[in-house]
Amino acid sequence: MRERQEPGTNLSQVARAGRMESLKSTGSDLNRKYWVALALYVVLAALAWFTLGEGKVFVSGKPVELRVVPLIVLGGLALRTVLAHQAEKIRRSGDGSGSSNP
DSSP: OOOOOOTTHHHHHHHHHHHHHHHSOOHHHHHHHHHHHHHHHHHHHHHHHHHSOSOEEEETTEEEETTHHHHHHHHHHHHHHHHHHHHHHHHHHHHTSOOOOO
């Protein structure tokens, strides 16, 4: 006797396999995403600069221009993106090297 499959079982397996394939990005795809992310950081920084007005915020008792605060935050995020991209490049170059670690 044949086992009866529930409807949609194959469909869910196909969908799961498709999701797993979409998680594996190629090097050129990651490189494109990297440059798009950096461009968006620049756009956000420009918007923050021109949107915020002149003002001062006291940080450790010293006045800091209000426009600088979001630039520091966006700069930190951009630095994190650059470091993650470099780490991914190193990981990808190490995959095909053939060296074995005990």
